[in-house]
Amino acid sequence: MNDLGTFHRDPLPGTPPLKEWPCTIDKASDFLKTWYDSGKPFFTKKELEKLSTQLNRRYNTRGRNSSQKQLISIKGLTGSKLRYEVLTGQVLTGEKENQDWEMRVNALEQVKLEEAFFPLQIEHFVLKRASDTKLPIVADYIRNPVPVDEYLQSTLKSWKQFPHWKNLEELLKLVSNHKITKVIGIANGPMEFGTNEHYIGRCGMQNSVIITIKESIEEITGQKIKCYTQDPRYTAVDQWALAQHGCEVLEDPKALLEIDDNCILFSCCPALPLKEITVEFARPAMLIWDRVDCYRDREWTFSHNPDSPRVGNMIQKEYDCHEFWDMPEDGEVPFKSCLTAYIRRKVE
Numbered sequence: 001m002n003d004l005g006t007f008h009r010d011p012l013p014g015t016p017p018l019k020e021w022p023c024t025i026d027k028a029s030d031f032l033k034t035w036y037d038s039g040k041p042f043f044t045k046k047e048l049e050k051l052s053t054q055l056n057r058r059y060n061t062r063g064r065n066s067s068q069k070q071l072i073s074i075k076g077l078t079g080s081k082l083r084y085e086v087l088t089g090q091v092l093t094g095e096k097e098n099q100d101w102e103m104r105v106n107a108l109e110q111v112k113l114e115e116a117f118f119p120l121q122i123e124h125f126v127l128k129r130a131s132d133t134k135l136p137i138v139a140d141y142i143r144n145p146v147p148v149d150e151y152l153q154s155t156l157k158s159w160k161q162f163p164h165w166k167n168l169e170e171l172l173k174l175v176s177n178h179k180i181t182k183v184i185g186i187a188n189g190p191m192e193f194g195t196n197e198h199y200i201g202r203c204g205m206q207n208s209v210i211i212t213i214k215e216s217i218e219e220i221t222g223q224k225i226k227c228y229t230q231d232p233r234y235t236a237v238d239q240w241a242l243a244q245h246g247c248e249v250l251e252d253p254k255a256l257l258e259i260d261d262n263c264i265l266f267s268c269c270p271a272l273p274l275k276e277i278t279v280e281f282a283r284p285a286m287l288i289w290d291r292v293d294c295y296r297d298r299e300w301t302f303s304h305n306p307d308s309p310r311v312g313n314m315i316q317k318e319y320d321c322h323e324f325w326d327m328p329e330d331g332e333v334p335f336k337s338c339l340t341a342y343i344r345r346k347v348e
């Protein structure tokens with residue numbers, strides 16, 4: 001577990017015995033491959049909505065039954081169920097004196113063999129903090145001398161001077177003949193923990209990108225649109241700073257549930273299978289995300305957000321690709337990522 005790490009506790013049985021058990025890696029792989037090749041979805045809005053409702057219920061009843069375990073039940077691909085205990089708010093004593101681990105909001109993840117049949121799982125983001133002051137002892141947080149709102153203001157200002165923004169602005173004019181009701185940013189990263197060298201130009205910039213897209217679309221169309229963003233690592237301060245620019249932070253997975261045909265979806269290096277989720281949920285008017293390599297040999301590449309054949313097909317058949325971000329060899333590009341814009345083709 002690192003300073004701002006994740007914690008995955010083993011699930012509890014939901015419908016024992018699990019239909020798939022006893023299991024082996026080969027059996028699980030065969031099952032998943034057959035499922036995949038059949039084109040059946042791994043992520044459905046219905047299951048994600050059920051999960052969101054359970055999480056929401058937990059937030060609304062927080063503290064009422066503090067002695068009772070709070071459990072979330074999740075249905076897997078074969079209909080078996082697992083339950084996860086919600087630990088949000090609990091504090092574990094750290095390995096050093098004067099160190100606690102505070103369990104933060106839930107995040108959705110995918111891990112172990114027992115859980116191979118469960119595309120949706122629960123993890124917790126953990127914050128290391130001092131037992132006495134309760135303040136984070138995350139290095140980036142300590143090094144950050146600038147208030148988050150000031151940092152966001154100044155990043156926003158510099159982002160607007162970037163040639164990449166000028167290019168993107170031109171593309172927004174092309175997409176404005178689609179109906180656009182919202183901009184969604186997924187996994188832009190926190191700013192309270194993200195102003196150190198590694199993150200400079202990343203989290204602040206990425207949050208700036210969605211704010212400028214919202215402003216620009218509103219200017220082009222003369223209509224107000226929504227701006228939602230989701231990253232379990234956002235702090236209350238991040239949330240407040242983003243709200244000053246009309247951008248609403250949603251609890252995981254609510255921003256994913258907002259993905260529809262009338263949105264512009266932005267995400268850079270998200271630690272979740274966003275492309276796969278998107279392909280199963282909708283055809284957003286515009287996607288701005290890590291380039292989809294439609295021709296790569298996909299025998300085995302580990303990635304949180306893979307370019308599956310299904311994703312490749314969607315992009316090839318339904319979207320026009322616009323490079324607005326050069327990748328110079330010197331690595332000067334702020335996100336060091338092949339961000340690419342895809343605009344949905346108009347069906348005549």
Ligand SMILES: C[S@@+](CC[C@H](N)C(=O)[O-])C[C@H]1O[C@@H](n2cnc3c(N)ncnc32)[C@H](O)[C@@H]1O
Pocket residue numbers: 107108186187188189190202203206230231232233252267268269270271272335
């Ligand atoms: C590799 S970092 C990328 C952060 C930032 N986009 C960048 O390019 O520096 C992956 C991000 O995914 C976020 N993430 C993980 N699970 C998520 C979820 N379920 N919803 C939204 N963001 C998530 C993490 O908190 C983290 O900020």
